[in-house]
Structures are given as C-alpha cells and as structure tokens.
Amino acid sequence: MEAVLFFIAAIGALGGAIGVVAMRNPFYSVLALIAHLFSLAVLFLMLTSAFVAAAQVVVYAGAVMVLYVFVVAYVGGGGEPAWDPIKGQRFLSILVASILFVELSAAVLSSALLALGTHGPDVPAGFGDPAAVGRLLLEKFLLPFEASSLLLLIAAVGAIVLAGRKREEETV
C-alpha cells in the first residue's frame, strides 16, 4: 500500500517536473507544476510530516500557483519565444545541470539521511505535528525563523512600494 502510494506520488512529482519544462503552452506548464506540488505534498505525508504537507498545499498549490495561473491565463497564450537563444545554450545547460546533479547527489548521500534506508527512520510520537513544528521554530530555530519573517516583510513592503510608484506615474 505504502509502496504503491509512493510510486504514484513519485511518478506524479517527476512527471510534473518534466512537464513544466517540456510543455509548449505556459498554461499547461503551470498545471504540471501544480500536479508536481500536490505529488510532493503526498510524499511529505508519507514521511509523517502532515504539517509540512498541509503547508505545501495551502501556500504553494493554494496561493502562489493561483497567482501564476492568474497571470498566465490573462497574459499568456505563448507561441513566440520571449528571446533568442544564447550561443552555446544547449551545451552550457547540459553542463550546468550535470554539475548540479552531482553536487546534489553528493550532498544527499553524504548527509546519511535516515530516510534513505528501506524501512525509513524511526520517528518519535507526534513527529511532524503542528505542535512539534511550532516548538522547533519558536525555541530551537527562533533566530532564523524571525530573520526569514523579517525578510518576507521587507519583500512585501517593497512590492507595495514598487506597485504604488507605478500607479502614480500612470496618473500623471
């Protein structure tokens, strides 16, 4: 049962990711990305992180992707390429992608992730609960948590300032 679920979600995640770059129509790319995000949420659920899975769906699939879809459905349509390809783009992209793959593989393998085992890690009761995640964020990782929330606040204020300035120019 678990294996079946895993393979469905894994195929969904990989297929979605390939679909994002392979689709010609930007609207289908966004749909593929949504499918990918939902599959990732299922994978998170199987790693007993219900909270991360829910946050993934609520934040990414529920809010961020809605904006993507909004923009693509209004503006998109595609057809013509946005810019001419750079010389040697194909060769460079393959090179950079393989470097990234090697780097990520090294990082994953050397971290000795417990979840890489066949049976998965032994987790304590309540692992991945909102309560457990909240305690970690507000006790152990308080400083990074506050720093990232400050960063988000700055980004939000910046977005409002930029959007507001444009409107002033238009009216003048």
Add this chain to the structure above:
Amino acid sequence: MLPFADTQFVEATWIMIVKSLVIFAIVFGILPILTVVERKLIGRFQHRYGPNRVGPFGILQPLADVGKLISKESFRPANAVSTLFILGPLLPVLSGVLALAIIPWGNVQDGVGLYGIDVPIGILYFFAVGSIAFYGMLLGGWSSGSKYSLLGAMRSAAQLISYEVSMGLALLGVIMMSGSLSLVDVVEAQGTIWFVIPQFVGFLIFMLAGFAETNRTPFDMPEADAELVQGFMTEYGGMRFGSFLLVEYMEILVVSGIAAAMFLGGWMGPGPGWLDPIWMLAKMFVLVFVFIWVRATLPRLRYDQLMSLGWKVLLPLATLNVLVTAVLVVTT
C-alpha cells in the same frame, strides 16, 4: 502505516470505511433537499410560493431537476479543451467530499469516533483540500474557450485568494483559545462557553469570507448571472453543470459545519450522547438558513467594493482580532 493514520484515536479499517459511507450517504441525501429548501425559502422571502407542483409541497422537485439534468446532452463547445473541460467539474466534487471527512459529528462513543478523521493538522486540512476546488473552477473557465467563462474564472481566482487569508486569520483566535488545531479538541474546549461569544469578530469575518469562498450572494462575482451569464459554468450543460451546482451546496454545508464546530459548540447540547450528531446537524442548518437569508436580502457587490472589503476591512480586522486574542490568552 498510512499517511493520515497518525490520528489521536485509532480505529479498525472496516469501521472507518463504514463511517465514510454513512457520512457520504447522509450528506448526499441532504444536498438535493437543500436545493428545494433554498428555493422554497427564497420564494417565501419574496412573497412567492416557490416550487409546489412536483410531489407534496414540491419536495420532489430536486428529483425532477436531477432527472432533467442527467437526460441532457453533454454538450461541449468546439473550441473547448476536452480533457480539462471534463476535469473541471470533477475537482470541486473531490474537494467537497474530502472536506466532509473533517466535520466532527460527535466525540468517541462506544469505541467509534463520530467523525470522518481527526487529524492533528485539523483545520489546515480544510484549507488544503479547499484549494483544490478553485482549480476546478479555473480549469472549467479556461478550457471552455469562452470569454465569459474566463472572466468568471479569473474573478474567482482573485476573490478566493483575497478571502482565504481573512478566513484563516479569523479561525486563528479560536485555535489560540482552545490550544489545538483538531476540530474535536476545539469543540471539547467549548464546554463552558461557545467561542462565538469571545470570538464574535472572528465569527463574523469567517462567515463573510465563507460567503465569498462559496461564491454566494453578495459575493457571487464569479457567477454574476446578469453580466457574466454564470461565469465559469456558462458553457457547461447537463450533469456537469449540475455537479458545479451541487458542489456549491456541499461547500455551504462544509463551511457551516466548520463554523458550527469552531464557534457554535459543535455537537454540544442537552440530551443523551446519541443526540450529538443531531445537534451538530441542527446548528449547521441554522447557518445554512443564514446563507439563504443573506442571498435573499443583499444585492451583489461591485468588483472593486469586493476587493476593498476583503483587503482593507476584513484583513486588518482579522489581524487585530488575532493580536488582541493573543495578548489576552498570554496574560490570563
């Protein structure tokens, strides 16, 4: 171990299957009744009789409606995208049925929890599955190949993300007061006082955002019959249109259920334990009546009014409510 099996109370698999079937059967029995109840009530609000020809008092009207919708041709516009067009009405149904699982009809009685599931992420589950419904509307609107449908879908996109934030923040006060995300725990925490009294602002914001999330008047901009001819469902006919329509009632039931559990004490009420689900259902019906009452009373908002109400009134108010509640919870 299954993903959601890490719940607070473990049951045998067959009990869970029976529970799901019972909840599904009861709710899908209620849905058609709800359509005729709404038409009857709106008739009364407008000094009409409402449907009264099919069966005694018109109660067989939904059967006639469904019979008519099923026997229609499944028409599809020539420039529609076929797969997405079919997928459109399916996603909201999926989302609605998934959300039903979380509504608590009672606590554990005789070894059976009277709810679909009681997950530790609780109310986050409701928001997570709720976000699926939006894609149904959007795919339906986009794939129809009609500008009315696209406009309706785009409006619903803007409306849903605007009001989802306020909806979540409105519930945060209740969650802080009860100290748990699980709906069963939230209801249990209302033994002394229903949260509608200390969290009245939260209740108002939740219900307003609920009208917007279910696309009901006064926030039915995505459908707006007069200007958009039903918005994202313009090109749909037959039972595909019917499922969009029935899902709206299912969403009303779900939002009423969540509101009843979070603010109106859920299954709490006098009488023996077996009355609990009845109490829950009664409270849900009171809220459903409010939905219908509001539809019969208020005109539709203009689009810019809808946006400024969401972002400039509800969101700051909800944030303030969270702040005040947080200070009170910490100090007392």
